[in-house]
Amino acid sequence: MSAEWVLVKSNAEHDKTFFDPKTIGIYEKYRKVWVLVNFATPTQMGTDNAMSKSTYYKFDCKDSRYAVVAELFSSEPGGGGKVLKNVSESEDKWMSASKGSTLHSALELVCAK
Structure with missing residues (x-):
């Protein structure tokens, strides 16, 4: 199954x-x-x-916050090539998604689905 990436934002x-x-x-x-x-x-x-960096996020839609579940850094765009670093979080470290930030835009798109 292939990914269907939807653009959130360019910085x-x-x-x-x-x-x-x-x-x-x-x-x-x-x-x-x-x-x-x-x-x-x-x-x-x-x-x-x-x-590239692929991150598995947990979003709290009600409180506009997020936690990182896992993060992979790859040698090629699109998450391709060799995985250079793999980080998994064992507990939620909640952070606020500031209005106007890329993560806030992603949170809004995901929470609207």
């Missing part, structure tokens, strides 16, 4: 953020979804350069 640095609506899951009062960032400029990861 001033020309990084592009997408989400995959096919991955939206509703768990109790939260929504979980994969969000992809394609970096315009490579991000240094040790001796390698990451060109």
